[in-house]
Amino acid sequence: xxxxxxxxxxxxxxxxxxxxxxxxxxxxxxxxxxxxxxxxxxxxxxxxxxxxxxxxxxxxxxxxxxxxxxxxxxxxxxxxxxxxxxxxxxxxxxxxxxxxxxxxxxxxxxxxxxxxxxxxxxxxxxxxxxxxxxxxxxxxxxxxxxxxxxxxxxxxxxxxxxxxxxxxxxxxxxxxxxxxxxxxxxxxxxxxxxxxxxxxxxxxxxxxxxxxxxxxxxxxxxxxxxxxxxxxxxxxxxxxxxxxxxxxxxxxxxxxxxxxxxxxxxxxxxxxxxxxxxxxxxxxxxxxxxxxxxxxxxxxxxxxxxxxxxxxxxxxxxxxxxxxxxxxxxxxxxxxxxxxxxxxxxxxxxxxxxxxxxxxxxxxxxxxxxxxxxxxxxxxxxxxxxxxxxxxxxxxxxxxxxxxxxxxxxxxxxxxxxxxxxxx
Ligand SMILES: [Ca+2]
Ligand SMILES: [Ca+2]
Ligand SMILES: [Ca+2]
Numbered sequence: 001x002x003x004x005x006x007x008x009x010x011x012x013x014x015x016x017x018x019x020x021x022x023x024x025x026x027x028x029x030x031x032x033x034x035x036x037x038x039x040x041x042x043x044x045x046x047x048x049x050x051x052x053x054x055x056x057x058x059x060x061x062x063x064x065x066x067x068x069x070x071x072x073x074x075x076x077x078x079x080x081x082x083x084x085x086x087x088x089x090x091x092x093x094x095x096x097x098x099x100x101x102x103x104x105x106x107x108x109x110x111x112x113x114x115x116x117x118x119x120x121x122x123x124x125x126x127x128x129x130x131x132x133x134x135x136x137x138x139x140x141x142x143x144x145x146x147x148x149x150x151x152x153x154x155x156x157x158x159x160x161x162x163x164x165x166x167x168x169x170x171x172x173x174x175x176x177x178x179x180x181x182x183x184x185x186x187x188x189x190x191x192x193x194x195x196x197x198x199x200x201x202x203x204x205x206x207x208x209x210x211x212x213x214x215x216x217x218x219x220x221x222x223x224x225x226x227x228x229x230x231x232x233x234x235x236x237x238x239x240x241x242x243x244x245x246x247x248x249x250x251x252x253x254x255x256x257x258x259x260x261x262x263x264x265x266x267x268x269x270x271x272x273x274x275x276x277x278x279x280x281x282x283x284x285x286x287x288x289x290x291x292x293x294x295x296x297x298x299x300x301x302x303x304x305x306x307x308x309x310x311x312x313x314x315x316x317x318x319x320x321x322x323x324x325x326x327x328x329x330x331x332x333x334x335x336x337x338x339x340x341x342x343x344x345x346x347x348x349x350x351x352x353x354x355x356x357x358x359x360x361x362x363x364x365x366x367x368x369x370x371x372x373x374x375x376x377x378x379x380x381x382x383x384x385x386x387x388x389x390x391x392x393x394x395x396x397x398x399x400x401x402x403x404x405x406x407x408x409x410x411x412x413x414x415x416x417x418x419x420x421x422x423x424x
Contacts (some may be wrong), residue, residue, distance in 0.1 A: 089242040146264075151242060191252075250280045291316065373414055
């Protein structure tokens with residue numbers, strides 16, 4: 001792995017921040033024979049990838065000069081070459097474990113003003129996603145698949161085990177065999193692109209936390225998800241230390257699309273712009289898979305300083321900022337009058353973590369699955385709604401809270417108003 005200060009040789013946005021990357025992503029023009037050429041393949045380690053939107057290779061264990069990259073880019077059989085960026089989960093604050101979790105602590109679902117403050121102050125009642133009223137209209141559906149693309153999911157967690165998507169051919173299949181022929185061996189609950197195996201267990205907790213926000217069971221234990229009924233697909237590309245590569249994100253989005261996910265929830269960011277990842281998100285959207293992204297936790301303006309994947313120019317992406325229990329922008333949250341679409345609860349959010357536990361975490365990482373879950377309620381209630389219409393319904397039904405409206409295109413998400421087809 002090496003650090004890169006972006007240079008002009010890689011015709012990407014100029015940014016003085018050093019970013020880590022590991023090798024390169026190469027997109028070949030249609031019909032290119034380069035991958036069969038020995039001299040070309042000897043540049044470094046090759047992993048060939050035939051994706052739905054083109055032929056790619058990951059080129060690793062190479063240390064190319066800018067001149068060498070320029071030469072590759074000017075090769076008539078190559079469409080582009082870009083760094084394979086290192087991607088990380090948004091930084092999160094973790095409080096100590098809550099031993100006796102209760103729904104009453106989940107202010108993001110129902111904020112009574114007492115459950116949403118700090119030790120010295122109260123929150124503001126009603127600053128939540130209006131879940132209880134929404135549940136009178138829809139609690140979700142087992143027909144809706146939401147893929148959590150993250151550090152994996154603790155799919156044995158008592159509050160999640162009944163909510164998992166399962167690939168039944170693999171569940172009832174033979175170990176070591178790709179029973180459904182989808183190209184992945186033993187992918188029962190999803191896939192692990194960090195370790196390239198069929199077991200997306202979460203050794204970190206970040207992905208499990210996001211999964212619980214979307215769809216923790218409404219039962220007698222622990223917490224409740226925004227959706228009582230959902231199928232959660234666990235797609236891991238971030239390791240147990242919380243980092244991964246662009247190529248893993250690309251494979252994850254492609255997997256979600258190919259296996260029928262309606263929504264991908266993406267609480268991660270970092271690295272520079274990747275054309276290949278943008279194409280993956282666009283291809284998924286074209287196939288009916290919606291992409292929900294975290295705005296980021298750098299306190300910065302995404303309109304002025306783009307962050308990815310939140311800022312890709314794909315019209316169906318929904319970018320989410322985080323708010324606190326008073327209905328204000330969380331101090332860490334990125335914002336953007338045009339590029340951050342909505343806000344949702346993201347400070348001190350109680351949800352599921354690995355090994356069957358529960359913890360509070362903060363970040364736009366937590367706000368993002370709130371919105372994935374809210375959109376899941378809409379898809380359950382109105383099957384067949386288009387991605388663009390779903391995004392419009394979400395944005396047009398927000399509460400125009402004055403302290404959030406200046407930081408986003410819309411305002412605070414309100415699941416009831418959205419389901420009830422109310423518009424501003
Ligand atoms: Ca399989
Ligand atoms: Ca199998
Ligand atoms: Ca529960």
